[in-house]
Amino acid sequence: MPIPYELQLGWRYTRAGRATRRNGFISFISGVSMLGIALGVAALIIVLSVMNGFQKEVTDRMLGVISHIEITSRDGQALADIDAIAAAARKNTEVIGVAPFIASQALIARGEDMKGTLIRGIDPKLEPQVTDISMTAQKGALDKLVPGQFGVVLGIELARSLYVRDGDQVTLIAPGGQVTPAGVVPRLKQFTVVGTFDSGHYEYDSALAMIHEEDAQRVFRLDGPSGLRIKLKDLHQAREVADELAATLPGSFLIKDWTRQNKTWFAAVQVEKRMMFIILTLIVAVAAFNLVSTLVMTVTDKRADIAILRTLGASPKSIMAIFVVQGAMVGVIGTVLGLVLGLGVAYNIDVIVPAIEHALHTSFLPQDIYLISKMPSDPQQSDIMPIAIISLVLSFAATLYPSWRASRVNPAEALRYE
Incomplete structure (x- = not known):
């Protein structure tokens, strides 16, 4: 089954061959956008995993003293x-x-x-x-x-x-x-x-x-x-x-479970976790919308190519699909890299943090100040899946305007000075 030319061209523009300085610059900007998405996704996963770890650690210690349910008169x-x-x-x-x-x-x-x-x-x-x-x-x-x-x-x-x-x-x-x-x-x-x-x-x-x-x-x-x-x-x-x-x-009787007994603490943790999710999602959003400038520059650079494709019979939808594919590729690769990096750090934070502390001769969680002296981490699927989906949706949304702009290129005007 032949690969659609929209997909082939979109992938080619993503790699942006370095035949010219301009193409090389566009490739660099695409790489920066991809790296920004990856770092944003990784930061979200790592921070939420650490927060989950602290919550689990405190909950376990709390339940070592209190019971799951209490029945009193x-x-x-x-x-x-x-x-x-x-x-x-x-x-x-x-x-x-x-x-x-x-x-x-x-x-x-x-x-x-x-x-x-x-x-x-x-x-x-x-x-x-x-x-x-x-x-x-x-x-x-x-x-x-x-x-x-x-x-x-x-x-x-x-x-x-x-x-x-x-x-x-x-x-x-x-x-x-x-x-x-x-x-x-x-x-x-x-x-x-x-x-x-x-x-x-x-x-x-x-x-x-x-x-x-x-x-x-x-x-x-x-x-x-x-x-x-x-x-x-x-x-x-x-x-x-x-x-x-x-x-x-x-x-x-008066029946209380452990979540109701510590309702205020758990509510505060959930609010803090939700706010951190929103704040760090803005990092992913900024990185994703860097795709807008990347694709706009690509469209400007490829005006002649677009005009030739239009004269060969390509429809505006096909032209739009090419640049949607390019932006989506950057978003998908950046998201996958962020997931790999974030999960790699989250699952090995008990090794990474002590190594950093040893190298810097410091302690992030002094035992005489904090109850927990080791950085805990608990990656949860309920956090990771929304992060990946939001990253992909933002990346796709960032491609819509530049792609629509590419589909509106007039072949006659684009080829006038070529």
Whole structure:
């Protein structure tokens, strides 16, 4: 099957043979346009992949402390008939772990230092089923939470701010207090630090303390656990499963999934990612519309060729197709090069960034400042496909005006001075 001459000429003009200085200059401009598109596409892929990597890293660390779904009573009191609720939750095929918990705010004091904390009462045997806190805590720390001994496991940053180590005593000041003839006296209880955990998420490492569930019931005067924590096979199904549990569980409860618990943070990340996509797309747009000047110069240079083709019977549509092919070739090649370059960097950023840091004797993410000391990357198809499509569409759109202008060339005027 013969190749259409429009395609042959379009590819020839893309290469722009260097028979003359002008052709060589046009070839250079085409190359610059192609390189601009490639760099724009690569920059988009790399930046979005790094943002995805940071989001995934923070999410993983966050979910190492919090559960996928939490079920609590609406009044904040102990959850009635908790065993029946747990059994009903386990019937859902997505649920792989269920554990009771108690959550309350309190103060922890050590000498003159006092910090507001979130106290979480847990069952040390069931907690590993719903979170990865046992993996980030000191070895055997959760096993030291024995009912009646009033041990506490502190976040590493909270322990540092209170200047405590294993074996030190801290005072837990529970809300509410006791009414006595002398007035309201706060309820105080001495706890022994039995370990620390380091989740890598500052918000929790600096404000979370864990005690045994039975000790929490005594301190906060509850008849039982205040809720259930649930872990799923697929964390991305948390919202759907939460809605299913709300519809199937007996009674009225407050059910929150991890996306709703951290709604503000995830919304901010999505807005930032969307804005970066728009800003970097403008780079691709600028590079793509450089094709306009390239094609206009090509049309001006090839006026005589266009006139000859018209006198040989070529239609205006055929002339337009030639230059559309030329611009599309530049766009396709630039996009493909950008995809290869961007994905190559994104998948090897854990090697490239350390090499650059070693060469420059610097650190882009100092460990004493940032929670994450290595540059993460997570290329996703949902980002890459729109980038490629937008690049191709912009490149094609940039060819329309110069191609239409080429189809309007008058053969008589073009050949008058040839």
